[in-house]
Amino acid sequence: MNLISFMGAIELGLIYGLIALAVFLSFRILDFPDLTIDGSFPLGAAVCATMIVSGCNPVLATVIAFFAGGMAGLVTAFLNLRFKILNLLASILTMIALYSINLRIMGRPNVPIITEETILTSFEGQGLPGYYLKPIIAAIIVFIVAIIVARFLNSDYGLAMRSTGANQKMARAQGIDTNKTTYIGMALSNALVGLAGALFAQMNGFADITIGTGTIVIGLAALIAGEAIFSTRGMLMAVLACIFGSIVYRIAIGLALNADSIGLEPSDLNLVTALLVTIALILPGAKNPLKKLMKRGH
Amino acid sequence: MINVQDLRITFGKNTPNENKALQGVNLSVAEGEFVTVIGSNGAGKSTFMNCLTGELIADSGAITIDGKDVSRWKAARRSSLVSRVFQDPLAGTCEALTIEENLSLAHSRGQKRGFGLAINNTKRELFRERLSRLRLGLEDRLADKMGLLSGGQRQAVSLIMATLQPTKCLLLDEHTAALDPRMQAFVLELTNDIVKETGITTLMITHSMGQALQFGTRTVMLHEGQVVLDVSGEERSSMTIHDLVDMFGRVRGEELDSDSLLLG
Numbered sequence: 001m002n003l004i005s006f007m008g009a010i011e012l013g014l015i016y017g018l019i020a021l022a023v024f025l026s027f028r029i030l031d032f033p034d035l036t037i038d039g040s041f042p043l044g045a046a047v048c049a050t051m052i053v054s055g056c057n058p059v060l061a062t063v064i065a066f067f068a069g070g071m072a073g074l075v076t077a078f079l080n081l082r083f084k085i086l087n088l089l090a091s092i093l094t095m096i097a098l099y100s101i102n103l104r105i106m107g108r109p110n111v112p113i114i115t116e117e118t119i120l121t122s123f124e125g126q127g128l129p130g131y132y133l134k135p136i137i138a139a140i141i142v143f144i145v146a147i148i149v150a151r152f153l154n155s156d157y158g159l160a161m162r163s164t165g166a167n168q169k170m171a172r173a174q175g176i177d178t179n180k181t182t183y184i185g186m187a188l189s190n191a192l193v194g195l196a197g198a199l200f201a202q203m204n205g206f207a208d209i210t211i212g213t214g215t216i217v218i219g220l221a222a223l224i225a226g227e228a229i230f231s232t233r234g235m236l237m238a239v240l241a242c243i244f245g246s247i248v249y250r251i252a253i254g255l256a257l258n259a260d261s262i263g264l265e266p267s268d269l270n271l272v273t274a275l276l277v278t279i280a281l282i283l284p285g286a287k288n289p290l291k292k293l294m295k296r297g298h
Numbered sequence: 299m300i301n302v303q304d305l306r307i308t309f310g311k312n313t314p315n316e317n318k319a320l321q322g323v324n325l326s327v328a329e330g331e332f333v334t335v336i337g338s339n340g341a342g343k344s345t346f347m348n349c350l351t352g353e354l355i356a357d358s359g360a361i362t363i364d365g366k367d368v369s370r371w372k373a374a375r376r377s378s379l380v381s382r383v384f385q386d387p388l389a390g391t392c393e394a395l396t397i398e399e400n401l402s403l404a405h406s407r408g409q410k411r412g413f414g415l416a417i418n419n420t421k422r423e424l425f426r427e428r429l430s431r432l433r434l435g436l437e438d439r440l441a442d443k444m445g446l447l448s449g450g451q452r453q454a455v456s457l458i459m460a461t462l463q464p465t466k467c468l469l470l471d472e473h474t475a476a477l478d479p480r481m482q483a484f485v486l487e488l489t490n491d492i493v494k495e496t497g498i499t500t501l502m503i504t505h506s507m508g509q510a511l512q513f514g515t516r517t518v519m520l521h522e523g524q525v526v527l528d529v530s531g532e533e534r535s536s537m538t539i540h541d542l543v544d545m546f547g548r549v550r551g552e553e554l555d556s557d558s559l560l561l562g
Contacts, residue, residue, distance in 0.1 A: 175377030
Protein backbone atom coordinates (compact mmCIF):
# COMPACT_ATOMS: atom_id res chain seq x y z
CA MET A 1 0.00 0.00 0.00
CA ASN A 2 1.68 3.23 -1.10
CA LEU A 3 1.09 6.72 0.25
CA ILE A 4 -1.44 7.71 -2.40
CA SER A 5 -3.64 4.68 -1.91
CA PHE A 6 -3.31 5.08 1.88
CA MET A 7 -4.52 8.69 1.73
CA GLY A 8 -7.24 7.54 -0.67
CA ALA A 9 -8.39 4.98 1.88
CA ILE A 10 -8.57 7.69 4.57
CA GLU A 11 -10.52 9.98 2.24
CA LEU A 12 -13.03 7.22 1.39
CA GLY A 13 -13.15 6.19 5.05
CA LEU A 14 -14.09 9.73 6.07
CA ILE A 15 -16.84 9.98 3.45
CA TYR A 16 -18.24 6.56 4.35
CA GLY A 17 -17.92 7.61 7.99
CA LEU A 18 -20.94 9.81 7.34
CA ILE A 19 -22.76 6.69 6.12
CA ALA A 20 -21.71 4.75 9.23
CA LEU A 21 -23.10 7.66 11.23
CA ALA A 22 -26.36 7.47 9.27
CA VAL A 23 -26.56 3.72 9.90
CA PHE A 24 -25.91 4.40 13.59
CA LEU A 25 -28.84 6.85 13.64
CA SER A 26 -31.31 4.53 11.90
CA PHE A 27 -30.26 1.06 13.12
CA ARG A 28 -29.03 1.92 16.60
CA ILE A 29 -30.78 5.10 17.72
CA LEU A 30 -34.17 4.64 16.04
CA ASP A 31 -34.09 0.83 15.80
CA PHE A 32 -35.25 1.27 12.19
CA PRO A 33 -33.44 -1.05 9.73
CA ASP A 34 -33.18 1.32 6.80
CA LEU A 35 -31.93 0.31 3.35
CA THR A 36 -32.93 3.62 1.72
CA ILE A 37 -29.23 4.49 2.00
CA ASP A 38 -28.41 2.45 -1.13
CA GLY A 39 -30.60 4.91 -3.04
CA SER A 40 -29.95 8.15 -1.18
CA PHE A 41 -26.16 7.88 -1.61
CA PRO A 42 -26.31 8.00 -5.44
CA LEU A 43 -29.17 10.51 -5.07
CA GLY A 44 -26.85 12.92 -3.27
CA ALA A 45 -24.16 12.36 -5.90
CA ALA A 46 -26.64 12.74 -8.78
CA VAL A 47 -28.20 15.94 -7.45
CA CYS A 48 -24.84 17.51 -6.67
CA ALA A 49 -23.16 16.54 -9.98
CA THR A 50 -26.12 17.57 -12.13
CA MET A 51 -26.36 20.96 -10.41
CA ILE A 52 -22.62 21.54 -10.73
CA VAL A 53 -22.69 20.66 -14.44
CA SER A 54 -25.50 23.16 -14.97
CA GLY A 55 -23.31 25.86 -13.42
CA CYS A 56 -24.56 25.97 -9.87
CA ASN A 57 -22.35 26.96 -6.95
CA PRO A 58 -20.81 23.72 -5.58
CA VAL A 59 -21.50 24.62 -1.93
CA LEU A 60 -25.16 25.19 -2.74
CA ALA A 61 -25.24 21.95 -4.75
CA THR A 62 -23.84 20.09 -1.72
CA VAL A 63 -26.45 21.60 0.59
CA ILE A 64 -29.26 20.69 -1.83
CA ALA A 65 -27.91 17.11 -2.00
CA PHE A 66 -28.10 17.01 1.82
CA PHE A 67 -31.78 17.99 1.74
CA ALA A 68 -32.55 15.63 -1.17
CA GLY A 69 -31.25 12.73 0.94
CA GLY A 70 -33.41 13.94 3.81
CA MET A 71 -36.49 13.85 1.58
CA ALA A 72 -35.75 10.22 0.68
CA GLY A 73 -35.62 9.37 4.38
CA LEU A 74 -38.95 11.11 4.95
CA VAL A 75 -40.57 9.02 2.20
CA THR A 76 -39.43 5.78 3.85
CA ALA A 77 -40.60 6.95 7.28
CA PHE A 78 -43.95 8.03 5.76
CA LEU A 79 -44.52 4.61 4.15
CA ASN A 80 -43.77 2.92 7.45
CA LEU A 81 -45.60 5.22 9.87
CA ARG A 82 -48.59 6.25 7.78
CA PHE A 83 -49.32 2.98 5.97
CA LYS A 84 -47.75 0.55 8.45
CA ILE A 85 -45.55 -1.02 5.77
CA LEU A 86 -42.80 -3.08 7.44
CA ASN A 87 -39.82 -0.73 7.94
CA LEU A 88 -37.38 -2.90 5.98
CA LEU A 89 -39.80 -3.23 3.05
CA ALA A 90 -40.67 0.47 3.10
CA SER A 91 -36.99 1.33 2.75
CA ILE A 92 -36.53 -1.16 -0.12
CA LEU A 93 -39.47 0.45 -1.95
CA THR A 94 -37.90 3.90 -1.64
CA MET A 95 -34.51 2.55 -2.64
CA ILE A 96 -35.79 0.90 -5.82
CA ALA A 97 -37.81 4.00 -6.74
CA LEU A 98 -34.71 6.14 -6.27
CA TYR A 99 -32.86 4.15 -8.93
CA SER A 100 -35.23 5.50 -11.58
CA ILE A 101 -35.32 8.94 -10.01
CA ASN A 102 -31.51 9.15 -10.01
CA LEU A 103 -31.42 8.25 -13.71
CA ARG A 104 -34.02 10.94 -14.37
CA ILE A 105 -32.00 13.52 -12.47
CA MET A 106 -28.76 12.73 -14.28
CA GLY A 107 -30.36 11.99 -17.67
CA ARG A 108 -27.70 9.29 -18.21
CA PRO A 109 -25.96 6.69 -16.02
CA ASN A 110 -22.80 8.72 -15.47
CA VAL A 111 -22.13 12.45 -15.05
CA PRO A 112 -18.43 13.46 -15.07
CA ILE A 113 -17.55 16.66 -13.19
CA ILE A 114 -13.78 16.28 -13.20
CA THR A 115 -13.33 19.54 -15.12
CA GLU A 116 -16.04 21.46 -13.29
CA GLU A 117 -15.73 23.74 -10.29
CA THR A 118 -16.23 21.82 -7.01
CA ILE A 119 -15.79 22.65 -3.34
CA LEU A 120 -12.18 21.54 -3.79
CA THR A 121 -11.40 24.03 -6.56
CA SER A 122 -10.79 27.06 -4.37
CA PHE A 123 -8.27 25.11 -2.24
CA GLU A 124 -6.35 23.71 -5.21
CA GLY A 125 -3.25 25.28 -6.72
CA GLN A 126 -1.75 26.18 -3.35
CA GLY A 127 1.03 23.64 -3.57
CA LEU A 128 -0.77 20.86 -1.71
CA PRO A 129 -1.16 17.71 -3.83
CA GLY A 130 -4.67 16.37 -4.32
CA TYR A 131 -4.12 13.21 -2.32
CA TYR A 132 -3.43 15.35 0.79
CA LEU A 133 -5.98 18.04 0.05
CA LYS A 134 -8.98 15.74 -0.40
CA PRO A 135 -8.73 13.88 2.93
CA ILE A 136 -8.08 17.17 4.76
CA ILE A 137 -11.20 18.82 3.29
CA ALA A 138 -13.21 15.64 3.91
CA ALA A 139 -11.95 15.46 7.52
CA ILE A 140 -12.92 19.08 8.23
CA ILE A 141 -16.46 18.63 6.87
CA VAL A 142 -17.03 15.17 8.40
CA PHE A 143 -15.80 16.12 11.88
CA ILE A 144 -17.85 19.32 11.96
CA VAL A 145 -20.94 17.30 10.99
CA ALA A 146 -20.10 14.56 13.53
CA ILE A 147 -19.76 17.06 16.38
CA ILE A 148 -23.06 18.73 15.45
CA VAL A 149 -24.79 15.32 15.38
CA ALA A 150 -23.29 14.34 18.75
CA ARG A 151 -24.39 17.65 20.26
CA PHE A 152 -27.89 17.11 18.84
CA LEU A 153 -28.09 13.61 20.35
CA ASN A 154 -27.15 15.07 23.73
CA SER A 155 -29.92 17.67 23.57
CA ASP A 156 -33.43 17.28 25.02
CA TYR A 157 -34.78 16.54 21.56
CA GLY A 158 -31.96 14.12 20.76
CA LEU A 159 -32.62 12.28 24.00
CA ALA A 160 -36.30 12.03 23.05
CA MET A 161 -35.22 10.49 19.75
CA ARG A 162 -32.98 7.98 21.51
CA SER A 163 -35.80 6.91 23.82
CA THR A 164 -38.05 6.45 20.76
CA GLY A 165 -35.84 3.65 19.48
CA ALA A 166 -35.16 2.17 22.90
CA ASN A 167 -38.67 2.08 24.42
CA GLN A 168 -41.56 3.59 22.41
CA LYS A 169 -44.22 3.02 25.05
CA MET A 170 -42.15 4.74 27.70
CA ALA A 171 -41.34 7.56 25.28
CA ARG A 172 -45.03 8.21 24.63
CA ALA A 173 -45.77 8.12 28.36
CA GLN A 174 -43.19 10.90 28.73
CA GLY A 175 -45.07 12.99 26.17
CA ILE A 176 -42.83 12.28 23.19
CA ASP A 177 -44.47 12.21 19.76
CA THR A 178 -42.64 9.10 18.56
CA ASN A 179 -43.82 9.53 14.96
CA LYS A 180 -42.29 12.97 14.78
CA THR A 181 -38.97 11.88 16.26
CA THR A 182 -38.86 8.98 13.76
CA TYR A 183 -39.50 11.32 10.82
CA ILE A 184 -36.79 13.72 11.93
CA GLY A 185 -34.33 10.93 12.69
CA MET A 186 -34.87 9.23 9.33
CA ALA A 187 -34.58 12.55 7.51
CA LEU A 188 -31.35 13.38 9.32
CA SER A 189 -29.89 9.91 8.68
CA ASN A 190 -30.54 10.02 4.94
CA ALA A 191 -29.53 13.68 4.68
CA LEU A 192 -26.09 12.64 5.97
CA VAL A 193 -26.00 9.97 3.25
CA GLY A 194 -26.97 12.57 0.64
CA LEU A 195 -24.13 14.76 1.87
CA ALA A 196 -21.75 11.78 1.64
CA GLY A 197 -22.91 11.21 -1.96
CA ALA A 198 -22.25 14.85 -2.83
CA LEU A 199 -18.75 14.71 -1.32
CA PHE A 200 -18.04 11.40 -3.07
CA ALA A 201 -19.01 12.83 -6.46
CA GLN A 202 -16.84 15.92 -6.02
CA MET A 203 -13.80 14.06 -4.67
CA ASN A 204 -13.91 11.43 -7.42
CA GLY A 205 -15.02 13.71 -10.23
CA PHE A 206 -18.17 11.87 -11.24
CA ALA A 207 -21.61 10.65 -10.20
CA ASP A 208 -22.64 7.18 -11.30
CA ILE A 209 -25.88 5.25 -10.97
CA THR A 210 -24.10 2.17 -9.59
CA ILE A 211 -22.19 3.73 -6.69
CA GLY A 212 -25.03 2.98 -4.26
CA THR A 213 -24.87 -0.80 -4.46
CA GLY A 214 -23.98 -2.28 -1.10
CA THR A 215 -23.61 1.09 0.62
CA ILE A 216 -25.68 -0.13 3.57
CA VAL A 217 -23.43 -3.14 4.12
CA ILE A 218 -20.30 -0.99 4.05
CA GLY A 219 -21.96 1.37 6.53
CA LEU A 220 -22.82 -1.53 8.81
CA ALA A 221 -19.30 -2.94 8.55
CA ALA A 222 -17.86 0.44 9.52
CA LEU A 223 -20.32 0.76 12.42
CA ILE A 224 -19.47 -2.70 13.72
CA ALA A 225 -15.74 -2.06 13.36
CA GLY A 226 -16.11 1.23 15.23
CA GLU A 227 -18.13 -0.27 18.06
CA ALA A 228 -15.72 -3.19 18.38
CA ILE A 229 -12.56 -1.11 18.55
CA PHE A 230 -13.60 2.04 20.34
CA SER A 231 -15.45 2.58 23.60
CA THR A 232 -18.92 3.86 22.76
CA ARG A 233 -19.75 5.31 26.17
CA GLY A 234 -21.32 8.69 25.58
CA MET A 235 -22.73 10.08 22.34
CA LEU A 236 -19.61 11.93 21.18
CA MET A 237 -17.54 8.75 21.51
CA ALA A 238 -20.19 6.67 19.74
CA VAL A 239 -20.34 9.14 16.86
CA LEU A 240 -16.57 9.39 16.52
CA ALA A 241 -16.33 5.58 16.69
CA CYS A 242 -18.47 5.45 13.51
CA ILE A 243 -16.03 7.70 11.67
CA PHE A 244 -12.88 5.99 12.91
CA GLY A 245 -14.42 2.56 12.38
CA SER A 246 -15.03 3.50 8.77
CA ILE A 247 -11.43 4.67 8.32
CA VAL A 248 -10.03 1.52 9.94
CA TYR A 249 -12.27 -0.60 7.75
CA ARG A 250 -11.10 1.16 4.59
CA ILE A 251 -7.43 0.82 5.51
CA ALA A 252 -7.92 -2.88 6.33
CA ILE A 253 -9.64 -3.45 2.99
CA GLY A 254 -6.91 -1.49 1.24
CA LEU A 255 -4.21 -3.64 2.87
CA ALA A 256 -6.04 -6.85 2.01
CA LEU A 257 -6.46 -5.85 -1.63
CA ASN A 258 -2.83 -4.78 -1.90
CA ALA A 259 -1.37 -7.93 -0.41
CA ASP A 260 -0.49 -10.01 -3.43
CA SER A 261 -0.14 -13.19 -1.38
CA ILE A 262 -3.89 -13.30 -0.60
CA GLY A 263 -4.71 -12.89 -4.25
CA LEU A 264 -7.77 -10.65 -3.81
CA GLU A 265 -8.97 -8.42 -6.62
CA PRO A 266 -10.69 -5.04 -6.14
CA SER A 267 -13.86 -6.65 -7.48
CA ASP A 268 -13.86 -9.00 -4.46
CA LEU A 269 -14.56 -6.04 -2.17
CA ASN A 270 -18.30 -6.63 -1.81
CA LEU A 271 -17.83 -10.33 -1.08
CA VAL A 272 -15.21 -9.62 1.57
CA THR A 273 -17.41 -6.94 3.16
CA ALA A 274 -20.46 -9.20 3.20
CA LEU A 275 -18.40 -12.00 4.80
CA LEU A 276 -16.99 -9.64 7.42
CA VAL A 277 -20.43 -8.32 8.39
CA THR A 278 -21.89 -11.84 8.45
CA ILE A 279 -19.14 -13.09 10.75
CA ALA A 280 -19.59 -10.06 13.01
CA LEU A 281 -23.34 -10.69 13.17
CA ILE A 282 -23.26 -14.45 13.86
CA LEU A 283 -20.39 -14.60 16.35
CA PRO A 284 -21.97 -14.56 19.82
CA GLY A 285 -20.87 -11.40 21.58
CA ALA A 286 -18.70 -10.69 18.58
CA LYS A 287 -17.74 -7.24 19.69
CA ASN A 288 -16.74 -8.22 23.19
CA PRO A 289 -13.60 -10.29 22.53
CA LEU A 290 -12.10 -7.46 20.52
CA LYS A 291 -12.99 -4.97 23.20
CA LYS A 292 -11.30 -7.09 25.85
CA LEU A 293 -8.20 -7.41 23.68
CA MET A 294 -8.01 -3.63 23.42
CA LYS A 295 -8.46 -3.15 27.15
CA ARG A 296 -5.73 -5.59 28.09
CA GLY A 297 -3.29 -3.47 26.13
CA HIS A 298 -3.83 -0.42 28.37
CA MET B 299 -60.50 15.76 38.60
CA ILE B 300 -61.11 12.60 36.58
CA ASN B 301 -64.54 12.04 35.12
CA VAL B 302 -65.32 8.95 33.11
CA GLN B 303 -68.71 8.51 31.47
CA ASP B 304 -70.06 5.34 29.90
CA LEU B 305 -66.67 4.22 28.61
CA ARG B 306 -66.91 1.32 26.17
CA ILE B 307 -64.33 -0.56 24.16
CA THR B 308 -64.55 -3.85 22.25
CA PHE B 309 -61.57 -5.77 20.91
CA GLY B 310 -61.89 -7.84 17.74
CA LYS B 311 -65.37 -6.59 16.97
CA ASN B 312 -67.48 -8.97 14.82
CA THR B 313 -64.96 -11.78 15.09
CA PRO B 314 -65.25 -15.03 17.04
CA ASN B 315 -62.77 -13.54 19.51
CA GLU B 316 -64.88 -10.48 20.21
CA ASN B 317 -64.09 -9.22 23.68
CA LYS B 318 -66.17 -6.47 25.27
CA ALA B 319 -63.42 -5.28 27.60
CA LEU B 320 -65.21 -2.20 28.90
CA GLN B 321 -69.00 -2.13 28.97
CA GLY B 322 -69.91 1.30 30.22
CA VAL B 323 -67.54 2.35 32.99
CA ASN B 324 -68.65 5.36 35.02
CA LEU B 325 -66.29 6.84 37.56
CA SER B 326 -65.80 10.25 39.07
CA VAL B 327 -62.69 10.93 41.10
CA ALA B 328 -62.35 14.13 43.10
CA GLU B 329 -59.12 16.08 43.39
CA GLY B 330 -56.71 14.56 45.91
CA GLU B 331 -58.49 11.21 46.11
CA PHE B 332 -56.38 8.04 46.23
CA VAL B 333 -58.46 5.28 44.62
CA THR B 334 -57.44 1.64 44.67
CA VAL B 335 -58.86 -0.48 41.86
CA ILE B 336 -59.36 -4.23 42.18
CA GLY B 337 -60.86 -6.90 39.97
CA SER B 338 -60.12 -10.38 38.71
CA ASN B 339 -58.08 -11.14 35.60
CA GLY B 340 -59.89 -9.91 32.51
CA ALA B 341 -62.10 -7.53 34.48
CA GLY B 342 -60.84 -4.65 32.35
CA LYS B 343 -58.54 -2.94 34.86
CA SER B 344 -55.57 -2.54 32.56
CA THR B 345 -57.77 -1.67 29.59
CA PHE B 346 -59.39 1.04 31.70
CA MET B 347 -55.98 2.36 32.67
CA ASN B 348 -54.80 2.32 29.03
CA CYS B 349 -57.91 4.29 28.06
CA LEU B 350 -57.08 6.90 30.70
CA THR B 351 -53.49 7.30 29.49
CA GLY B 352 -54.45 7.34 25.81
CA GLU B 353 -52.57 4.17 24.83
CA LEU B 354 -56.05 2.99 23.81
CA ILE B 355 -58.82 5.21 22.44
CA ALA B 356 -62.26 4.05 23.61
CA ASP B 357 -65.02 3.23 21.11
CA SER B 358 -67.49 5.47 22.92
CA GLY B 359 -67.86 7.41 26.15
CA ALA B 360 -66.07 10.46 27.48
CA ILE B 361 -63.04 11.06 29.66
CA THR B 362 -62.51 14.43 31.29
CA ILE B 363 -59.33 15.19 33.20
CA ASP B 364 -58.92 18.50 35.00
CA GLY B 365 -61.94 19.87 33.12
CA LYS B 366 -60.51 19.03 29.70
CA ASP B 367 -62.21 16.53 27.42
CA VAL B 368 -59.27 14.27 26.55
CA SER B 369 -61.29 11.42 24.99
CA ARG B 370 -59.59 11.79 21.60
CA TRP B 371 -56.16 12.88 22.83
CA LYS B 372 -53.23 10.58 22.10
CA ALA B 373 -50.91 9.32 24.83
CA ALA B 374 -48.17 11.85 24.20
CA ARG B 375 -50.58 14.77 24.53
CA ARG B 376 -52.20 13.43 27.69
CA SER B 377 -48.84 13.04 29.35
CA SER B 378 -49.01 16.67 30.45
CA LEU B 379 -52.01 15.71 32.64
CA VAL B 380 -51.35 12.12 33.61
CA SER B 381 -48.21 10.28 34.54
CA ARG B 382 -48.07 6.55 34.97
CA VAL B 383 -46.00 3.73 36.36
CA PHE B 384 -46.19 0.47 34.44
CA GLN B 385 -46.58 -3.02 35.86
CA ASP B 386 -43.45 -4.20 34.08
CA PRO B 387 -40.36 -2.53 35.60
CA LEU B 388 -38.69 -2.81 32.18
CA ALA B 389 -41.48 -0.86 30.46
CA GLY B 390 -41.41 2.36 32.46
CA THR B 391 -37.73 3.12 32.07
CA CYS B 392 -35.21 2.91 29.25
CA GLU B 393 -32.51 0.39 30.06
CA ALA B 394 -30.23 1.55 27.26
CA LEU B 395 -30.10 5.07 28.72
CA THR B 396 -28.44 6.19 31.94
CA ILE B 397 -30.34 6.98 35.13
CA GLU B 398 -29.90 10.71 34.63
CA GLU B 399 -31.04 10.48 31.00
CA ASN B 400 -34.20 8.67 32.07
CA LEU B 401 -34.88 11.34 34.68
CA SER B 402 -34.17 14.05 32.12
CA LEU B 403 -36.80 12.55 29.79
CA ALA B 404 -39.33 12.72 32.61
CA HIS B 405 -38.17 16.21 33.54
CA SER B 406 -39.14 17.47 30.07
CA ARG B 407 -42.60 15.89 30.15
CA GLY B 408 -45.19 18.44 29.11
CA GLN B 409 -42.43 20.92 28.21
CA LYS B 410 -41.04 21.86 24.84
CA ARG B 411 -38.04 19.70 23.98
CA GLY B 412 -35.43 21.91 22.38
CA PHE B 413 -31.75 21.76 21.62
CA GLY B 414 -30.44 22.66 25.05
CA LEU B 415 -28.30 20.02 26.71
CA ALA B 416 -30.43 17.22 28.16
CA ILE B 417 -28.12 16.91 31.15
CA ASN B 418 -26.59 19.87 32.95
CA ASN B 419 -25.46 20.55 36.47
CA THR B 420 -28.69 22.22 37.59
CA LYS B 421 -30.70 19.18 36.49
CA ARG B 422 -28.13 16.81 37.99
CA GLU B 423 -28.48 18.56 41.36
CA LEU B 424 -32.27 18.17 41.20
CA PHE B 425 -32.05 14.49 40.20
CA ARG B 426 -29.56 13.80 42.97
CA GLU B 427 -31.82 15.43 45.53
CA ARG B 428 -34.91 13.53 44.35
CA LEU B 429 -33.10 10.18 44.22
CA SER B 430 -31.54 10.60 47.66
CA ARG B 431 -34.94 10.18 49.32
CA LEU B 432 -34.96 6.56 48.09
CA ARG B 433 -31.86 5.85 50.20
CA LEU B 434 -30.78 3.30 47.60
CA GLY B 435 -27.53 5.09 46.83
CA LEU B 436 -28.72 5.80 43.30
CA GLU B 437 -27.86 9.49 43.62
CA ASP B 438 -24.21 8.50 43.24
CA ARG B 439 -24.87 6.32 40.18
CA LEU B 440 -26.46 8.91 37.87
CA ALA B 441 -24.28 7.93 34.92
CA ASP B 442 -24.99 4.19 35.27
CA LYS B 443 -27.16 2.48 32.67
CA MET B 444 -30.73 1.87 33.84
CA GLY B 445 -30.36 -1.78 32.82
CA LEU B 446 -27.93 -2.32 35.71
CA LEU B 447 -30.67 -1.68 38.29
CA SER B 448 -32.94 -4.31 39.82
CA GLY B 449 -36.67 -4.37 39.08
CA GLY B 450 -37.49 -2.81 42.44
CA GLN B 451 -34.95 -0.05 42.01
CA ARG B 452 -36.31 0.68 38.55
CA GLN B 453 -39.89 0.92 39.87
CA ALA B 454 -38.71 3.29 42.58
CA VAL B 455 -37.01 5.45 39.93
CA SER B 456 -40.20 5.25 37.82
CA LEU B 457 -42.13 6.73 40.72
CA ILE B 458 -39.62 9.56 41.06
CA MET B 459 -39.89 10.11 37.29
CA ALA B 460 -43.69 10.15 37.40
CA THR B 461 -43.68 12.95 39.96
CA LEU B 462 -40.67 14.93 38.73
CA GLN B 463 -42.94 17.35 36.87
CA PRO B 464 -46.16 18.63 38.44
CA THR B 465 -48.95 16.47 37.06
CA LYS B 466 -52.71 16.26 37.56
CA CYS B 467 -53.01 12.57 38.27
CA LEU B 468 -50.90 9.52 38.88
CA LEU B 469 -51.85 6.13 37.45
CA LEU B 470 -50.27 3.03 38.93
CA ASP B 471 -50.89 -0.20 37.06
CA GLU B 472 -50.05 -3.01 39.51
CA HIS B 473 -46.68 -1.37 39.83
CA THR B 474 -45.50 -3.68 42.60
CA ALA B 475 -46.78 -6.97 41.15
CA ALA B 476 -43.44 -8.01 39.68
CA LEU B 477 -41.39 -7.30 42.81
CA ASP B 478 -40.27 -9.42 45.74
CA PRO B 479 -42.17 -8.84 49.05
CA ARG B 480 -39.51 -6.63 50.62
CA MET B 481 -39.22 -4.39 47.56
CA GLN B 482 -43.02 -4.43 47.23
CA ALA B 483 -43.40 -3.00 50.72
CA PHE B 484 -40.70 -0.42 50.03
CA VAL B 485 -42.27 0.80 46.77
CA LEU B 486 -45.75 0.90 48.33
CA GLU B 487 -44.53 2.96 51.29
CA LEU B 488 -42.76 5.29 48.87
CA THR B 489 -45.95 5.59 46.81
CA ASN B 490 -47.98 6.38 49.90
CA ASP B 491 -45.49 9.02 51.08
CA ILE B 492 -45.31 10.72 47.68
CA VAL B 493 -49.09 10.77 47.27
CA LYS B 494 -49.55 12.20 50.77
CA GLU B 495 -46.88 14.85 50.29
CA THR B 496 -48.06 16.05 46.91
CA GLY B 497 -51.80 15.43 47.41
CA ILE B 498 -51.92 14.20 43.83
CA THR B 499 -55.04 12.45 42.55
CA THR B 500 -54.09 8.78 42.28
CA LEU B 501 -55.51 5.59 40.80
CA MET B 502 -53.76 2.39 41.82
CA ILE B 503 -54.61 -0.98 40.34
CA THR B 504 -53.74 -3.86 42.62
CA HIS B 505 -54.27 -7.59 42.85
CA SER B 506 -53.96 -7.59 46.61
CA MET B 507 -57.13 -7.05 48.65
CA GLY B 508 -54.92 -6.12 51.60
CA GLN B 509 -53.22 -3.32 49.65
CA ALA B 510 -56.56 -2.17 48.29
CA LEU B 511 -57.85 -1.44 51.81
CA GLN B 512 -54.57 -0.48 53.46
CA PHE B 513 -53.76 2.29 51.01
CA GLY B 514 -55.84 5.10 49.61
CA THR B 515 -59.15 6.69 50.50
CA ARG B 516 -61.51 4.79 48.25
CA THR B 517 -61.77 1.33 46.68
CA VAL B 518 -63.40 0.48 43.37
CA MET B 519 -64.03 -3.01 41.99
CA LEU B 520 -64.25 -3.71 38.26
CA HIS B 521 -65.98 -6.78 36.92
CA GLU B 522 -66.68 -7.64 33.30
CA GLY B 523 -65.92 -4.12 32.22
CA GLN B 524 -68.11 -2.32 34.73
CA VAL B 525 -67.74 -0.74 38.16
CA VAL B 526 -69.54 -3.14 40.50
CA LEU B 527 -68.38 -1.88 43.88
CA ASP B 528 -67.39 1.54 45.13
CA VAL B 529 -66.65 2.04 48.83
CA SER B 530 -65.12 4.94 50.73
CA GLY B 531 -65.20 6.75 54.07
CA GLU B 532 -66.77 5.06 57.08
CA GLU B 533 -67.93 1.97 55.27
CA ARG B 534 -64.43 1.36 53.89
CA SER B 535 -62.51 1.99 57.08
CA SER B 536 -64.59 -0.56 58.97
CA MET B 537 -64.10 -3.13 56.24
CA THR B 538 -61.80 -6.11 56.64
CA ILE B 539 -60.05 -8.02 53.92
CA HIS B 540 -62.54 -10.77 54.64
CA ASP B 541 -65.52 -8.52 53.90
CA LEU B 542 -63.93 -7.46 50.64
CA VAL B 543 -63.17 -11.03 49.56
CA ASP B 544 -66.78 -11.90 50.43
CA MET B 545 -68.12 -9.09 48.27
CA PHE B 546 -65.72 -10.08 45.54
CA GLY B 547 -67.03 -13.64 45.64
CA ARG B 548 -70.66 -12.46 45.78
CA VAL B 549 -70.29 -10.31 42.68
CA ARG B 550 -68.87 -13.21 40.76
CA GLY B 551 -71.39 -15.64 42.30
CA GLU B 552 -74.35 -13.50 41.27
CA GLU B 553 -73.02 -13.52 37.76
CA LEU B 554 -72.94 -17.28 37.93
CA ASP B 555 -76.49 -17.35 39.24
CA SER B 556 -77.83 -15.14 36.53
CA ASP B 557 -76.03 -17.27 33.97
CA SER B 558 -77.53 -20.44 35.38
CA LEU B 559 -80.95 -18.76 35.38
CA LEU B 560 -80.54 -17.96 31.73
CA LEU B 561 -79.39 -21.44 30.90
CA GLY B 562 -82.09 -23.01 33.01
